[in-house]
Amino acid sequence: MSRPGVRLVTWRALRARRRELAALGGWSLVESLPALLSGYLVARAVDEGFLAGRPVNGLAWLGVLAVAVLLGAAATGRTYRSLGAVVEPFRDEVAAQVVRGALRDATRAGGRPDSAAVTRLTHQMEIVRDTFAGLLMVTRGFLFSAGAALLGLLALAPVVAALAAAPLVAGLVVFLAALPAMVTHQRAYVRAGERLGQSAAAALAGHRDVLACGAQTRVTTDVARWVSAQATAERMLARMAAIRSLSLGIGGWLPLLVLMVTAPWLVERGLTAGAVLGALIYVSTGLQPALHTLVQGLGGGGLRYAVTLENILRTYPVSDDKRPSAPAARSPHCRPPTGPAGCSPAVEVRGLTFGYGPRARPILQNFSLTLADRDHLAVVGPSGAGKSTLAALLAGLVPPQAGTVHLAGATVAAVEPAELARMRVLVPQEAYVFTGSLADNLRYLRPDADDHTLEVALDALGARPLATRLGGLGASVAPALLSAGERQLIAAVRAWLAPAPLVVLDEATCHLDPALEATVEAAFARRPGSLVVIAHRISSALRADRVLVLDGDEPVVGTHEQLLIRSATYRVLVGCWDESVPPHVASARQG
Template structure:
C-alpha cells in the first residue's frame, strides 16, 4: 500500500504540474497549434492518476475484508470452541467475558489501528517522505548546536549600505567533470538601482553567469540568492516574479502587440503600455504595426523589432532583476542607449551582457570575464587594471602612471 500511495501522490503532482503548465501557456499552445499534443500530455497524467486511484480503492477493499475477517474470526472461534472449553472446566461466565472483551475491546482497537495506519497514517508517511525528498534539510539550514559560540554576523550589504537584490557567493561552474571551470569561487553583490555590465571575449562565461543568476542552471558549488531567497529553493513561478532574462534571440508570438507586451504583466492597462513604449523608444514601431491592438506576425518583423518588443515586455515585468543577454545587439546604437537608460531608471537591478563597449561606459560598474580571474570595477579602474578591457575599448597602450609613462606593445 505504501508503494501504491506513493505512486498516487506523484501522479497527482505530475498532473498538477502538467495542467498548470498548459493553462499558463495556453496562448502559446494556440499560437503553435499544439492543442492535440498538450491535451494528450495532460490526459496521460489524468489516466495515470485514475489508475492509481482505482488501485488504492482495491487496496482499501482488501483492507476492509482483512479487518472484517480479523475482527470477527476471534468471536467465531470462541463460540465454536465454547462447549469444548466448558467441558474442560471453563465457566460460562468466563466464556461470556471473553466474548465481551473481544467484541468491545479487541475488535474496536484492531479497527482503529488498521484504519489509522492504512488510511491517514499511510498518507502522512508518504507525504512527509515526498517533502523531505523535494526539500532536503541542508547543513546551513540546521540550527546551531548549543555549544556553538560563533558570533552572529550581519547579512551582507551591497555598495552604499543598501540591501542586496542579488547575492552570488563562492560560485563554481564547469561544463563537465573534467572541463576547466568557467567560473571558480566567484562572488558578487548587487543592490537596488545597480547597473552592471558584463564584458569579455566570446566563450568567457558571460551568458553562463546570466543563466546561473537567473536560476536556469545549477552551479557545482556556491549559492545565488535573489531578494534573500536561494534560487534553488524557489519554484519556476516564484522565479518568474523575481527576475527576467532576455536572450539575444527575442521571443515574439502571433497575437496582438498588447498581448505580447502583457506577457509578463497581464494586468497592465493601455496607459501603462503607452508609458513603456515611450520610455524605450518603441512608439514608432507600435505606430508602424497599427497600434496596441494590431496583430503581430513574428516572421514579418526584423530581428531588431523583435528585440525591441521583448525589451518593452521585460521593462513592464514586476521582477526586481533584469538580465539583458545581448538583448539589444540588433538595435542601432542610439536606440540601444535609450533602452538601457530606461532600464537603468527602472526600480531594481540591471545586468547587461554587453556586445558594445558603449554599454559598459553607461554602467555603474563593469565585470570583465576573460578566462582568468574576473575583475570588477568602474571604467576608469578597469582601464588601469585590465589589459582585456583596454583591448575591448580599443586602447592598446597602458595608462599613464604619475611620474612615469609606460607603453605596452600590442599582444
C-alpha cells in the same frame, strides 16, 4: 503535505460537477426504462394476450414496450451530452497539471526537460480522458441496468430474483478479488511503455554519439530490454482476460442455467409461462449485458485509467493542502537602501563555481559579487568566457557546482519557479514574440498593466514608432514578419514592465542601432531595481556604473577608467570595438 491519490482526485472531480452528474443520472434513469419494463411487459403479453387467445392485448403490451425503447433511445443521446460536461473539464484540469509540472521541472534550478512529459500529455492524457468517460458509462450502466432488471424480477416473483442475484454476486466477488493483480500488471505495462519511450528518445537524440563511441550494441540492448518488459506485461494482461471470462460465466451465464433448470419447479409453484419467459429476458438482456459491460470496462479501461492517472499524479502531484502558504520572510521587491531596514543586497553571489562537466576547466571559480538596488553592471569578455553562463546562473536557470546565488536574500536554488519568475527577468539575444496583439505581448510579465502604462513604456524605450507602424496596442503581431531588432525591442518593453527587481540583458539589444540601444539601456537604468547587461558594444560598458571582465582567468570588476589601467583584456576589447572612443580612452590605450 499529502498527495491526493487516484480515488481522491476522481472523487473531487465528481463532487465538483454534481449538477452535471445529476443530469447524467436522470437521463440514465429514463434510458433504463426498457430494462425495467421488458420482462414484465413480455410476461403480460404472453399470459394475458397470446396464451389467453387475445393477440390484440398481447400486441398492445408489446406496443408499450416499443414506446419505452424509443424513450430510452432518446435518453441515450442526452446521456452523452451530460457525460461530456463531466469528462472534458476533468481532462483539462489534469492536462494543465501535467503542463505546469513539466514546465516547473524544466525551469527550476538544475531542472531539465523530461521527454516522457510529451507521452503523459498526449498518449497517457487521452487514455485518462477516454477511460474516465468509459468508467462513468459502464458504472452508471451497471447500476441502472442491473438495478432495473432486479426490480423487474422482484415484480415478477421474489424467488426468481433471488435465484438470479446469487450467481451475479458470486461473479462480482470473483472479479473484484482479482482486481489487485490486474492493477499490478497494468501498472507494469504503463511504466514499461514510459521507460521504453525515454530509452528510445535518448537513443535517437544521441545517435551520432552512439555511433562515434561504438555503443550500438549497448544502446540496442537497453532499448530491447524495455521492449521485452512491455511485451511481458502485455502478455500478463492478456492472461487476466481468463479471470474476466470466469466471472462473466458465473455472474452472467449461470443465472440463465439456474432459471432453465429450476423452471419446472417454478411452474409447479405457480409461476406462469410468461413470467418464466420474462425472467429469462431480464437476465439475458439486463443482468448479463450489464455485468459484461462492467467487467470488461473495469478490467480494461478502468485499470488503464487508475494506473495511468496514478503515474501522472506520481510525477506531477497535486497538493492536498488547501491552507495558504506562509508569506516569505523577505519580499522580492525589498531593495536597500530605499527599502526597510534589514533588507539584503539585491544580488549576492558567494563562492560561485561552475564548469561544463566534472573534468572541464571551470568557467567561474570561487566567484563573488554583490549588487545593490539601482546598480548597473556591464559584463564583457571574449566569446566563450562565460558571460551568458553567468547570466543563466544569476537567473537560476542552471545550478552551480559550488556556491550560491541570492536574490533579495533568498537562495535562488531554494525558490519555487513561480516565485523566482517574479524576482528576475532574463532577456536573451533571441527575443521571443508570440502571435497575438502587441498589448498581449507587452503584458506577458505584467498582466494587470493598463493601456496607459503600456503607452508610457513604449515612449520610455523608444518603441513608439514600432507600435505606430504595427497599428497600435490592439494590432496583431506576426513574429515572422518582424525583424530581429523589432522582436528585441518588444521583448525589452515587456521586461521593463515586469515587476521583477533584477533585469539581465544577455546581448538583448545587439540588433538595435546604437542610438536606440542607448535609449533602452537608459530606460532600464532609471527603472527601480538592478540591471546586468551582457555588453556587445563599448557604449554599454561606458554607461554602466561598474564593469565585470571575464577572460578565462580571475574576473575583474571596476569602473571603465579603472579597468583601462588594471585589465589588459579590457583594453584589448575596447580597441576591437568598432565605434568611436573618447579621447581619454584612446590615450590610455596607447599608454
